Amino acid sequence: MINYDKVIAFLERENPDAEGVSRFKQAYHTFSKTGEWHRPYQVLTAGWQKLDGVLLMTPEDVLDADYRVYLTATTERGLRELLLAFPRRCAGMFHPTEQWMDNGIHDVLEGEFVHTDDGRFYRGVKRGSGAVVEYRTISKRKDAVAADMRKLATLKGKLESSQFVVEGDLMVERAVKDGLPIEKILYTTALLEASEGQSLLKSASADNISCYQVNDGVMGSVTTTRPVPPVIASVYFNFRDFLAESGKSNFHFSPGCTMLIAEDIANPDNLGMTLRTADAVGVSAVLLSRIGASPFHKNCVRAARGAVGRLPLYYATDTGPAIETLRLSGWRVLGGTSNAEKNLYAMKFALPTAIVVGNENTGLSIETRASCTELVRIPMASGQSSLNVGIAAGVLLYEVARRCRI
Template identity: 25%
Template structure:
């Protein structure tokens, strides 16, 4: 039988929050060489490729070659134009304007697991707001065989320019579903026999002690608040990462990466 969640606890992955002016994140741009190359290798609809007016060398040549093969419009522009498009983010001389990211359905994630003949392995992000964290989690998820990531529509980072860059193109290979009611989706997953694990610093069981061999969904909470109380109560089991240092918290993406590795390790035995 599944174990019941042990009360309301907070997640261990707290990030330091600095007061910075908010910049609107665009969902129609892919910036940086690696991210653009990955986008060009997929069926993603790229409307135009912007290149800085400079000498074409290194990976830029590969980008131009791929773009020409796909008959994508290439525009050479001043570096200042690229800077303004991505609000000053590091673009490495290349930006692709794309059709905004198309989110998957939760059913698509489950279908992928079935197609691969594998038990579902899902990551649920409960209000992870930093796009860098979301991008890093997506990158790690792709490496560790996660079938898909579920995020809420409100109070969460979305797939944006910064997420593309942080994921180093992995977003092109990972299904991300954006849902209106995260807790309702968790209930649906539980009805399908998927165990829900919550990452929480005050859990009684360590990640290395947990059997992740069955269908599972791993919940990673908000950088500061952790998993919300209602969502925490829906977990079948709470787990924590062993730590021996004086600082008892981890960055959301680091904590998520460790947990995802534990799931993969358990399935490879």
């Protein structure tokens, strides 16, 4: 249930002079009196414990689009949530309120910026929904669709195509439900044996996602998972460098948010669990070191339970300069290490804060420790000196969330 008073308060605080805000306020004023919208609005919101973004959609009658979309957000996560909620196959004229939103828009949508009498807009559709929809059977491994999917089995293929693969009925169902920019789905007859599988295909069809029925031989040729999964999907992604060539950050520094920095986590299952935890606690973004497991490894994607695709992900060849950039922007950067003097529960917290966790065996590098604002340890009873990196990240992040009421 949307609280329109909170929505209006958020819009007035973030962009009080915008024409889109004024129009919506007038429409809501009429609605509150008559119970009817004089101008039909669809309102989407983002945020967990507080409002992080609002998207206003109205049918577009003049410009070449299905909807005119007013878009405002305070965090990259909030922006991504709103864009993922935008319906597939619908063209939108998106009016972002701030320049920093451009990168996030390019991550989820495909199109171009245009200038009209009403201002600067991005005319586009969700990635993967611009192609012709197909529903057919593939019986040969040499089929072009199967060949394209096969390339995504390697990291090189993923990076070249800007796509990763989601495997299994539960994970593909979640990807469809979350509105991820899916290009295509491949499935076997095994998916049709359960009502849940049939429901998944109906949802995909309703979202105009291309679906291809394949035999076990074709499925086995495009994935190394055994036994072969009943369904897989390819999803678009954009893995951005945290620092641009100019040295400036590509990340939007929001004052009231948290970030997770994961340095050289080697095991993809551990990385996936860490990303899942970060997603659950509501971090604005995750920064990964270039060395370590890929977030798009199939084990990481599976363990992350949907976090890969929902979370804004960045990488840094060297985490030191990235941490320094955060510090210069007013962020507190806390490095988690078992030999730190300061106890987590004795710390004072303030946002924005970044939590840094390190390699499963060696922990944080010497350079990263030196870059952090402070080092902090999780207190433990005798007998253990460390925790699994995913669990440690969860303890640290949830303590920040609890203290700061994110």
